[in-house]
């Protein structure tokens with residue numbers, strides 16, 4: 408991919424509640440252009456999901472491999488049903504329990520969804536986001552919006568408008584700024600096309616919550632190298648900051664003894680007395696609060712020039728599963 412597109416736009420950042428901002432976003436989208444919009448999970452890079460030309464711009468702006476399918480965002484079950492070829496009972500139950508919210512459902516795709524959205528596959532992921540700005544834009548558009556996270560491919564997802572500008576500035580016409588995202592990590596992705604519902608990507612809708620609605624839920628095995636990827640987000644190296652991220656096993660203090668000035672630390676405990684405070688990022692002890700701040704912290708480490716980020720081990724338990732997943736993927740393998 409050439410970088411000719413890099414300075415094609417002077418990217419405008421609009422407060423989402425500024426007069427006319429939502430209308431401007433909807434108009435650009437109706438013209439087949441891209442707009443970055445806040446969702447409750449992370450910022451998304453939206454395009455008209457019905458238009459192959461518009462969706463192609465997403466892949467170009469992100470530098471995203473054509474083999475990685477996009478999530479289609481809808482604002483009602485009715486709109487979801489227009490994107491899928493089947494709406495099984497499990498989908499209805501889950502939509503009733505968790506929509507609007509951070510759960511994407513993989514279902515057989517309808518003909519109305521172009522192949523480029525699904526990377527040529529016969530299934531499509533649909534999600535109803537719980538964010539007033541995204542919902543308002545969907546309502547104005549009246550058509551579904553394909554939207555991956557609004558970062559360059561393989562980088563950390565944006566949870567603030569400034570993270571989007573850092574990565575996609577000059578490549579897209581408009582970012583709507585709706586403040587910091589509430590959830591902070593990407594949605595749970597659940598495949599409903601097989602015999603048993605299968606978790607493809609953990610998120611803050613937890614495995615246990617899905618099991619409470621559906622009974623049995625399988626977790627996807629990490630794919631063997633030769634197997635086709637069921638969800639390309641499962642690729643080991645993904646969601647990485649620029650800095651080298653290391654998950655510390657065992658005692659953090661031992662590792663700290665050897666650390667130099669380009670080393671930053673993400674921990675749930677206080678910094679040791681001698682440690683420079685701007686290189687110690689203390690995150691909250693609850694999984695939900697940790698998730699809300701994690702990506703902002705990773706972006707901040709990059710901006711501060713961190714070369715290495717040491718991360719204290721996370722607790723066990725279902726509510727930390729998605730965070731362990733994201734940090735494992737961000738870590739050097």
Ligand code: TXA
Nearest residue numbers: 448451476477530531532555556593594637638639640
């Ligand atoms: O929270 C989110 O899901 C955010 C916001 C913007 O909604 N979006 C997001 O999109 O994280 P993206 O493209 O960064 O991640 C989508 C994930 C990828 O791992 C992709 O492979 C998987 O969903 N996916 C999409 N369509 C799929 C399909 N038909 N079958 C299996 N996996 C799919």
Ligand code: MG
Nearest residue numbers: 555556564593
């Ligand atoms: Mg992404």
